[in-house]
Amino acid sequence: xxxxxxTDSKNVLAAEFAAIKERxxxxxxxLRCMTIPEISHRVFRMxxxxxxxxxxxxxxxxxxxxxxxxxxxxxxxxxxxxxxxILPPPPA
Numbered sequence: 001x002x003x004x005x006x007t008d009s010k011n012v013l014a015a016e017f018a019a020i021k022e023r024x025x026x027x028x029x030x031l032r033c034m035t036i037p038e039i040s041h042r043v044f045r046m047x048x049x050x051x052x053x054x055x056x057x058x059x060x061x062x063x064x065x066x067x068x069x070x071x072x073x074x075x076x077x078x079x080x081x082x083x084x085x086i087l088p089p090p091p092a
Contacts, residue, residue, distance in 0.1 A: 031039070052058040 034042070048057075
């Protein structure tokens with residue numbers, strides 16, 4: 001059924017265009033509700049994110065992690081060769 005497949009693709013396209021139209025309408029309404037300072041703040045933040053992702057500004061590269069083995073937590077307390085210190089009693 002070539003005719004049915006063509007109709008299905010037209011329905012999918014129509015639904016996609018309707019969704020785009022609805023999103024555009026929502027964004028335009030949201031823009032109308034924003035104040036000028038909020039619009040400028042959002043534009044600046046969006047530009048800053050794009051510039052950081054492009055690697056033009058921002059933090060230096062993250063260093064390579066040190067994956068050397070480390071002793072387990074609390075291993076100093078479990079050693080037999082190193083006794084715990086004996087503290088004097090608190091003053092009365």
